[in-house]
Amino acid sequence: MPQDPKPMPLATAVAYAIGLPLVLLVLIFLPAGGLGWANGWVFVIVLILAFGASALYIARANPVIYRARSRFQPGTKGWDKVLLAIILPTMMAIIPVASLDAARFHWSYVPLWLAILGYIVLVAGIAVTAWAQAVNPFFEPGVRIQSERDQRVIDGGPYRFVRHPGYVAALVMFFGMALGLGSLWALVPAALASAVLVLRTAWEDRLLRIGLPGYEDYAHRVRWRLMPGLW
Numbered sequence: 001m002p003q004d005p006k007p008m009p010l011a012t013a014v015a016y017a018i019g020l021p022l023v024l025l026v027l028i029f030l031p032a033g034g035l036g037w038a039n040g041w042v043f044v045i046v047l048i049l050a051f052g053a054s055a056l057y058i059a060r061a062n063p064v065i066y067r068a069r070s071r072f073q074p075g076t077k078g079w080d081k082v083l084l085a086i087i088l089p090t091m092m093a094i095i096p097v098a099s100l101d102a103a104r105f106h107w108s109y110v111p112l113w114l115a116i117l118g119y120i121v122l123v124a125g126i127a128v129t130a131w132a133q134a135v136n137p138f139f140e141p142g143v144r145i146q147s148e149r150d151q152r153v154i155d156g157g158p159y160r161f162v163r164h165p166g167y168v169a170a171l172v173m174f175f176g177m178a179l180g181l182g183s184l185w186a187l188v189p190a191a192l193a194s195a196v197l198v199l200r201t202a203w204e205d206r207l208l209r210i211g212l213p214g215y216e217d218y219a220h221r222v223r224w225r226l227m228p229g230l231w
Contacts, residue, residue: 003148008070024095031096032103039115040103043181050123054130061134068140069133076142077207083200084142090193091174097189098181108184118179125173131158132165139166143204145211153214155222162224167201171226201225 008016024047028040058065072081101107110118133139135157138146145151158165171194178186205225208215225231 004064005067005070005073005149007067012070027092027095028099031099037099037103039182040099042119043177046119046123046180050126054126057130058133062137064137065133065139068137072142073140073144073146075144075146076140077144079203080143080200083196083203086196087193087200090189090196093189094174094177094186094193095181098178098183098186101185102182110179110182110184114179115182118176118181120176121172122176122180125169125171125176128158128165128169129173132169135159136166143200143207145207151212153212153218155218160222161228162226163205163219163222164201164225167197168226170197198226 024044028043029035029037032040102110136154136159138149138151138154140146158168162168174190174193175187178184178190202225205219209219
């Protein structure tokens, strides 16, 4: 019988619920030099509303995803852990770099319309991520073949258009964060995180072609990994 991941321990869930918001506030307002940066609070409110809505949607559509994404499961590829050790800190660096730039030193200028576009892109990325997680119970944080769960090809929802919609969402979120916070310099860590994520996409796709039954046929039907008509 398929074996779903174990639930997250209550203490871990509480630590996440308290720790992640605190880390976000520190990343935004410590580099900014204080709590008076208005756009920093706009960013916090947008994230709370967008992720809160997506969490409610996922809880109704696919609650098992919270178990799948609660930890790295046994069998996660070593190369993926190396890539994530680059992607995650680089992604997190987007926020303090943007705060230093836009709130304290004003190294660059982002017009209001571009900042608004950044927020639109950011919310769109969160929505696509929620859509992908809602239809894909195998949406884990690490790359592996989930044989104990009878992993199968998911070809509904956003997977009808590209093979890795979660990565598409992550890419647009990286750049949306930088622009929404009003920083061109924050596009540098966004670009670095994106480059490594594209590499991860290629390596994961190769693993799935070899190890997941039916994925090769799916790849012939849905040709594009990330960008229809391009790649």
